[in-house]
Amino acid sequence: MSARERILNRVRAVTADKNGDDPARRIAEPPRLIRPDLGDDLVQRFGEKLTLGGGSLARVQDLQQAVVEIELFIRDAELALSLRAAPALKGLPWGDALEVSFGPSAGDDLVSVTPAFCAIAETGSVVLLSGEHSPTTLNFLPDVHIVVVESNQLVRHFEDAWIKLRESGEIPRTVNIITGPSKTADVEQTLQIGAHGPRKLHVIWIDR
Amino acid sequence: MQPQSHRFKQNVSVALQDVQLQKALERVQEGFVDKRAAVVSTLPEFEQLREQGKAIRNHVLDNLDFYLQRFESQVQARGGQVHWAENAQQARDIVRDICKRVGAKMVIKGKSMISEEIALNDALEADGLDVVESDLGEYILQLAQEPPSHIIAPAIHKTKAQISELFYHAHQKLGYTRKLDTVPDLVNEAREVLRSRYLEADVGITGANFLVAETGSNIIVTNEGNGDLSCTLPRVHIVTASIDKVVPTLDDASALLRLLARSATGQEITSYTTFSSGPKRAGDPDGPDEYHVVLLDNGRTEMLAGAFRDMLRCIRCGACMNHCPVYGVIGGHSYGWVYPGPMGSVLTPNFLGLDEAGDLANACTMNGHCASVCPVKIPLPDLLREHRRRQFERKLQPRFARFALAAWATIVRRPRHYQPLMSMGIRILNRLGRGKGRFKSLPMLGAWTQTRDLPAPQTQTFQSLWKKQRGDER
Numbered sequence: 001m002s003a004r005e006r007i008l009n010r011v012r013a014v015t016a017d018k019n020g021d022d023p024a025r026r027i028a029e030p031p032r033l034i035r036p037d038l039g040d041d042l043v044q045r046f047g048e049k050l051t052l053g054g055g056s057l058a059r060v061q062d063l064q065q066a067v068v069e070i071e072l073f074i075r076d077a078e079l080a081l082s083l084r085a086a087p088a089l090k091g092l093p094w095g096d097a098l099e100v101s102f103g104p105s106a107g108d109d110l111v112s113v114t115p116a117f118c119a120i121a122e123t124g125s126v127v128l129l130s131g132e133h134s135p136t137t138l139n140f141l142p143d144v145h146i147v148v149v150e151s152n153q154l155v156r157h158f159e160d161a162w163i164k165l166r167e168s169g170e171i172p173r174t175v176n177i178i179t180g181p182s183k184t185a186d187v188e189q190t191l192q193i194g195a196h197g198p199r200k201l202h203v204i205w206i207d208r
Numbered sequence: 209m210q211p212q213s214h215r216f217k218q219n220v221s222v223a224l225q226d227v228q229l230q231k232a233l234e235r236v237q238e239g240f241v242d243k244r245a246a247v248v249s250t251l252p253e254f255e256q257l258r259e260q261g262k263a264i265r266n267h268v269l270d271n272l273d274f275y276l277q278r279f280e281s282q283v284q285a286r287g288g289q290v291h292w293a294e295n296a297q298q299a300r301d302i303v304r305d306i307c308k309r310v311g312a313k314m315v316i317k318g319k320s321m322i323s324e325e326i327a328l329n330d331a332l333e334a335d336g337l338d339v340v341e342s343d344l345g346e347y348i349l350q351l352a353q354e355p356p357s358h359i360i361a362p363a364i365h366k367t368k369a370q371i372s373e374l375f376y377h378a379h380q381k382l383g384y385t386r387k388l389d390t391v392p393d394l395v396n397e398a399r400e401v402l403r404s405r406y407l408e409a410d411v412g413i414t415g416a417n418f419l420v421a422e423t424g425s426n427i428i429v430t431n432e433g434n435g436d437l438s439c440t441l442p443r444v445h446i447v448t449a450s451i452d453k454v455v456p457t458l459d460d461a462s463a464l465l466r467l468l469a470r471s472a473t474g475q476e477i478t479s480y481t482t483f484s485s486g487p488k489r490a491g492d493p494d495g496p497d498e499y500h501v502v503l504l505d506n507g508r509t510e511m512l513a514g515a516f517r518d519m520l521r522c523i524r525c526g527a528c529m530n531h532c533p534v535y536g537v538i539g540g541h542s543y544g545w546v547y548p549g550p551m552g553s554v555l556t557p558n559f560l561g562l563d564e565a566g567d568l569a570n571a572c573t574m575n576g577h578c579a580s581v582c583p584v585k586i587p588l589p590d591l592l593r594e595h596r597r598r599q600f601e602r603k604l605q606p607r608f609a610r611f612a613l614a615a616w617a618t619i620v621r622r623p624r625h626y627q628p629l630m631s632m633g634i635r636i637l638n639r640l641g642r643g644k645g646r647f648k649s650l651p652m653l654g655a656w657t658q659t660r661d662l663p664a665p666q667t668q669t670f671q672s673l674w675k676k677q678r679g680d681e682r
Binding site: 107185 | 278
């Protein structure tokens with residue numbers, strides 16, 4: 001008998017007496033669980049929670065303004081006007097001021113720009129999916145991570161993000177829920193931004 | 209690591225004298241307890257969420273076979289592999305074999321308590337692998353060659369000066385020759401040193417905060433982004449997790465995540481919550497080529513069958529130790545193995561036996577603070593009492609302690625004898641201690657009076673005072 005069978009047999013021996021919810025049904029139709037009350041202004045809440053986690057937010061009206069805001073943010077951070085973007089963002093009106101390349105990061109990019117799958121009002125998080133046009137390395141290796149979100153991508157709770165994800169089909173290799181820059185308190189419980197991942201997380205919010 | 213839980217009493221004596229440790233432990237209150245209280249106070253649904261968390265975890269344990277198999281089939285459907293390990297040895301061998309097969313030279317690690325439980329680093333290093341911990345706390349401890357002293361903040365016992373010293377010695381050969389004295393400098397240096405290691409590593413090993421049966425995903429939560437890099441950059445990703453980590457759906461995971469960060473660090477959510485499901489897909493520009501999950505039993509099915517089943521609800525937040533007055537003065541190393549505090553005092557005797565670790569449960573003061581903050585309502589004091597009961601049953605305590613307990617049990621169960629004996633004893637102690645109002649030493653209680661005085665009791669028992677006061681009111 002394999003380790004697998006021995007472990008499962010021991011489990012079965014003490015879980016034979018099933019009561020309560022049917023597990024297969026729970027997976028097929030996840031029951032509605034308690035969701036914290038969020039109030040009415042979801043966009044405001046998103047911004048507040050994002051800021052609480054150490055991120056920042058800029059609201060713009062269209063893609064053109066989004067590119068301008070990206071440039072401004074990089075200038076403010078006193079970095080070269082060069083960035084690595086997710087191939088999914090090839091359609092942005094990039095212009096000439098920024099030096100833009102597309103693809104995953106090998107570790108030497110200072111700024112990345114990525115799209116999001118959705119934004120969660122509950123926690124001020126952005127949800128990013130890995131895929132052919134959205135490399136995961138862009139979310140962690142650069143010093144500055146800029147995420148472009150459109151207002152119609154906002155959902156209330158985590159669970160709403162999962163509904164969207166299930167509708168979109170197959171779960172990708174990586175789902176990143178990101179809420180703020182990289183930080184640590186491992187030295188004397190003192191909060192320090194920029195442990196291993198980005199030192200800055202900036203969300204560009206396009207009102208639609 | 210070689211368990212040192214049988215040396216608990218000696219460990220405690222050393223810890224109480226350790227000035228640096230005592231200084232470090234003072235930070236637990238502000239860093240964890242106050243922050244948790246603040247964040248919980250802003251979420252009116254928190255108590256309901258605890259009740260729900262308990263129900264979800266109980267439901268999983270009732271259907272563990274179903275959810276484990278579902279998890280396995282989902283991992284396989286996405287091109288990953290699941291390996292089952294009954295004990296630490298099997299788990300180590302599985303990981304070692306994978307590393308050998310892929311010709312790994314370097315392993316980067318995210319934080320994993322299971323990895324500590326199975327002493328994985330030693331085994332991999334014995335095979336000639338270069339193993340690097342990437343969580344800053346774990347990295348500090350790897351340099352110091354020490355085990356973690358807290359499950360969330362592994363290096364909480366280390367001071368800035370000690371860390372500076374460790375970095376100074378370890379990083380000199382890499383060209384870092386300055387002794388650092390600020391937190392930002394220390395964090396930056398670790399960031400620079402570790403960055404190249406991520407990119408070099410062949411295998412990334414992470415733990416799992418949860419395993420999702422619905423999708424075959426493992427979830428890790430981090431603030432540093434270290435685990436996330438560890439599971440993204442190397443060509444092989446191995447997850448070390450115990451069988452109790454599985455949850456039914458993404459929704460259930462979310463419900464527990466709402467409890468986890470608040471209970472652990474007083475955050476509403478950590479910077480990164482990462483779901484990994486299988487290896488990279490066709491067309492993916494990054495991610496690992498291989499994805500493995502090692503499912504470890506190591507005594508958990510035995511716990512599932514017995515009196516300690518409730519303990520398997522644990523989501524490893526560390527709130528119990530943060531709120532434990534015993535942990536607060538003795539620190540994590542005193543417990544002598546991987547898991548400290550109240551949860552460790554319940555788990556360790558289950559994994560290592562009462563002979564090795566029974567004393568851990570005896571240190572509890574039964575103040576109940578741990579149970580009152582546990583996000584999944586584990587009755588920790590009851591479980592600790594069960595360890596004591598078993599020690600008594602198996603005659604593991606010293607004869608005098610057993611005799612005293614038996615005598616106490618006999619008398620306390622007979623109120624008609626207990627009350628007059630108590631009031632007599634109190635009157636005697638009151639008379640003896642009348643001069644100073646306290647005792648500096650008492651026969652047979654030397655260990656207790658060595659470090660404190662016993663106040664002399666009042667003239668009457670609580671019960672007789674109560675009777676009298678009620679009589680007055682009537």
